[in-house]
Amino acid sequence: MMKTIRRLAVMSVFAFLTIGCSSLATTQNTLNVEAIQNSEIMNLNHPEASVFSAGQPTQEQLTTLGNSGIKHVVSLRPASELDWNEQEYVESIDGVTYHNIPIDGAGDINPVNAASLQSLLKSFGNEPVLVHCGSSNRVGALAAISEAQENGASTDAAVEEGKRWGLTRLEPAVRAALSE
Numbered sequence: 001m002m003k004t005i006r007r008l009a010v011m012s013v014f015a016f017l018t019i020g021c022s023s024l025a026t027t028q029n030t031l032n033v034e035a036i037q038n039s040e041i042m043n044l045n046h047p048e049a050s051v052f053s054a055g056q057p058t059q060e061q062l063t064t065l066g067n068s069g070i071k072h073v074v075s076l077r078p079a080s081e082l083d084w085n086e087q088e089y090v091e092s093i094d095g096v097t098y099h100n101i102p103i104d105g106a107g108d109i110n111p112v113n114a115a116s117l118q119s120l121l122k123s124f125g126n127e128p129v130l131v132h133c134g135s136s137n138r139v140g141a142l143a144a145i146s147e148a149q150e151n152g153a154s155t156d157a158a159v160e161e162g163k164r165w166g167l168t169r170l171e172p173a174v175r176a177a178l179s180e
Contacts, residue, residue: 031069031128039064043136043166051121053139053165054132056082059089066093069128074120076133076142078102103138106173114145136166143167144174155179 037044042055057065062073073090075098090098101116103109121129131139144162147153153161155178159171167174 033068035068036065036070039068041065045136045164045166047143047164050124050126050128052128052130053136053143054130055135055166056132057130059084062086062090062096063093065130066090066096070130071095071127072097072099072124072129074099074101074117074129074131076101076103076117076131076138078104080104081134103133103142106170109138109141109145109170109173110177111145111149114142114149117142118146118150131165135168137168137170140165140167141170141174145177148178 031050033046036052037046039057039061041057041061044052044054046052052070056077065073073086073096075086077086077100079100079102087098087100090096099120101113101120103113117131121131133139140162143165144158144167147161148155148158155175158178159167159174162171162174
């Protein structure tokens with residue numbers, strides 16, 4: 001009787017681990033990084049395993065992202081910057097959600113918006129996500145501030161991290177926000 005109970009317990013643990021590992025493998029296998037990288041999205045970066053940053057993707061590129069395993073699109077662009085409804089388009093792609101944190105210029109490069117972006121990214125767990133703005137500059141700016149806030153990075157180290165995400169022209173705004 002004890003032998004049977006032990007055998008059932010071992011089999012249950014094995015089944016649990018097998019199911020857990022196979023679902024993890026399925027999540028990882030559904031992300032087609034090569035297709036995403038070949039989609040020619042402006043200023044595409046891959047700063048974290050399940051996170052991409054970029055400039056504004058086209059509708060065709062958004063479809064490619066969805067077909068390649070991206071589950072979330074986060075736009076840092078205000079609606080006034082687009083002449084089409086990105087949210088409607090993204091939400092028409094099966095399995096992809098749309099999120100917006102409108103960053104309307106250097107004045108919105110601040111710790112509050114950086115924390116909002118990091119909180120949103122953390123809420124996705126390891127699900128693949130694209131964060132974009134017009135050029136990836138605002139994405140990198142918020143990533144730089146987050147690096148300083150969350151990891152205590154020096155200003156120079158935070159700026160370097162921001163550059164991995166796409167920071168360019170907003171570097172002075174980042175440095176100003178970090179000096180406050």
